[in-house]
Amino acid sequence: MTTTDQLNGAQKASVPAPTYLPLTGSLLLTFRELWAMKITQGIVLVSTLAWILLSFAMNLDVVEGSLAAVRIFGFDAGADELVKDPQTGEFVRQAISVDKFIVGISSFVFGAAYFLGTLLGLFATMPLIGGFLEQGRIDLLLSKPLSRNRLLSGHLLGVLLTVLALSTYLILGVWMALSIKTGIWIPKMLTSIPLIVVMFAVMYSVIFTLSILTRSTGLALIIAYGLIFISAILAAHEQLTPVLSPSAAFVYNSFYHLLPNFIEVVAIQAKLVTGEAVTSWYPFFSSVAFGSVVYGLGYFWFNRKDF
Amino acid sequence: MESAVSTHGLAKTYSSTFGKTKIEALKGVDIEVQRGEIVGILGPNGAGKTTLLKILLGVVSPTAGHASIFGKPIGDANARQRLGYLPENHRFPPYLTARQTLDVYGRLSNLDDAYRKEHIPRLVEEAGLADWMDTRVGKFSKGMMQRLGLAQATLNDPDILVLDEPTDGVDPVGRREIRDRLHVLKSKGKTILINSHLLTEIELICDRVAILNKGLIVRTGSISEIVSEGTGWRIQCRNMPLEFDVKRFGAHIESGNVEQTIVMDGGVTETLNQLIDALRSSDTSILSIEKHRKSLEAGFLDIIDEQGAKK
Numbered sequence: 001m002t003t004t005d006q007l008n009g010a011q012k013a014s015v016p017a018p019t020y021l022p023l024t025g026s027l028l029l030t031f032r033e034l035w036a037m038k039i040t041q042g043i044v045l046v047s048t049l050a051w052i053l054l055s056f057a058m059n060l061d062v063v064e065g066s067l068a069a070v071r072i073f074g075f076d077a078g079a080d081e082l083v084k085d086p087q088t089g090e091f092v093r094q095a096i097s098v099d100k101f102i103v104g105i106s107s108f109v110f111g112a113a114y115f116l117g118t119l120l121g122l123f124a125t126m127p128l129i130g131g132f133l134e135q136g137r138i139d140l141l142l143s144k145p146l147s148r149n150r151l152l153s154g155h156l157l158g159v160l161l162t163v164l165a166l167s168t169y170l171i172l173g174v175w176m177a178l179s180i181k182t183g184i185w186i187p188k189m190l191t192s193i194p195l196i197v198v199m200f201a202v203m204y205s206v207i208f209t210l211s212i213l214t215r216s217t218g219l220a221l222i223i224a225y226g227l228i229f230i231s232a233i234l235a236a237h238e239q240l241t242p243v244l245s246p247s248a249a250f251v252y253n254s255f256y257h258l259l260p261n262f263i264e265v266v267a268i269q270a271k272l273v274t275g276e277a278v279t280s281w282y283p284f285f286s287s288v289a290f291g292s293v294v295y296g297l298g299y300f301w302f303n304r305k306d307f
Numbered sequence: 308m309e310s311a312v313s314t315h316g317l318a319k320t321y322s323s324t325f326g327k328t329k330i331e332a333l334k335g336v337d338i339e340v341q342r343g344e345i346v347g348i349l350g351p352n353g354a355g356k357t358t359l360l361k362i363l364l365g366v367v368s369p370t371a372g373h374a375s376i377f378g379k380p381i382g383d384a385n386a387r388q389r390l391g392y393l394p395e396n397h398r399f400p401p402y403l404t405a406r407q408t409l410d411v412y413g414r415l416s417n418l419d420d421a422y423r424k425e426h427i428p429r430l431v432e433e434a435g436l437a438d439w440m441d442t443r444v445g446k447f448s449k450g451m452m453q454r455l456g457l458a459q460a461t462l463n464d465p466d467i468l469v470l471d472e473p474t475d476g477v478d479p480v481g482r483r484e485i486r487d488r489l490h491v492l493k494s495k496g497k498t499i500l501i502n503s504h505l506l507t508e509i510e511l512i513c514d515r516v517a518i519l520n521k522g523l524i525v526r527t528g529s530i531s532e533i534v535s536e537g538t539g540w541r542i543q544c545r546n547m548p549l550e551f552d553v554k555r556f557g558a559h560i561e562s563g564n565v566e567q568t569i570v571m572d573g574g575v576t577e578t579l580n581q582l583i584d585a586l587r588s589s590d591t592s593i594l595s596i597e598k599h600r601k602s603l604e605a606g607f608l609d610i611i612d613e614q615g616a617k618k
Binding site: 135137142143146307 | 469
């Protein structure tokens, strides 16, 4: 532990200065900046509305494990579905099971959280890294007695903890509202939270590193969104690879293994929500590997760069 | 005595992304700053002043040479603990209040809760911002931001203060307050490095200046040394005959029809006396004689021009 007494001479009062403090300063700066953004406040508002709607505005009538009626704000929202009768081959109306209802609602909310949360999250955090790297701000931060790695980690940790808090607020809130209402608790659904945070972190690595390298946050965002779009094409690798020429297939597969598989991970998330077994975690782990390498490059450049 | 700041052969070359363009910002700078000195770093735009300061702060890495703060290499976190910095055009997050700004930067400077709680209100008050303590800095004027910036730079009670354009955008009253604050800090034994374009400010604040031009230190010296070069006399007089030749005394007439001002640059007292005798014998009324001292700005420009002529 250092003291300002040691650092500044004997004439000063001895003030214990724990070494974690600079990191908390960097974290606090990121939290406050994110909270000051209207988009963050908007996400909190929408999340609050989602679980308030599920908690208070929706009434479920459950009869023998099936939904007899669903009412939203007192209006009948329909509690049945069209199902093909295996004997007659005709479509008949049948009450939805409560489990299926929960899974359906959760899939919708958590899927929206995954897609919209990531897209909005990247959009919201783009100006944050831009502000962090701005002249007049970064030079002051770098003059402080903490290493560049710790300064950058404070920023990154602040962003990821905020995304964790926002996704937990939405998903835990929706999950609890549904579980309390129906009496059916499916804890597996909560695995969506770490999945969203990790995949956000993977995509944020692109904005993070490209912003450090080019100082153009707009370009970094476009490339991050571009990679999400490309991941939709890469998700069809099982169908596309057989019809491609060997050289084209090689290039295509290289991209599949090197780039993040954002869209394929949504299928993993859906399986986690519905309780199905996940057959392959490869898209998730290859995405994490991509993010790790890109973050490594970001830290490397940040340490070498003159500001 | 240990120097507060010491650099030897400090050089910096900026390269473009693919290394096609190279700019030599510093070409081997040697400078020693003693503890308790206020030193002004002067130079035209692009001379390398900000690069020099940023290298000392660890924001920019030198290409060659080395620098130390109280004998510790500049990359050392303990060395940076003893520094306070006010960057040019600093940008505090606009959503933070004055108190929150100092709290966050205090944390980043490794200052604990008790220290921050005790010193932040005092510094805000000294900066004349007590009534604005809990106002978002986004609403602050440029002058208020500069004063808050100075409070931030002195929050950790640094031994060395590095100020890049500290009076930029500040009104005359605010500038005087900043000057007074710097004199107080000097009296406490602080070492201060100032980069400013306002040479009148530098003249009023600094003990010594280092003039940088094209990446090299071209002159260092006390303010009196710089401004004494070219010292002369100013003689104000009336009714001087038109045919009176001042040039033979190494002087020139600066202005006036009825009342004239004769300027003698670098003249010796003997020549002055000869000029006075000649004026008196031509029935010229001498109104005043004063020692003519060159301003720092004139001294600075002469040195830069001299460097340009040498090329």
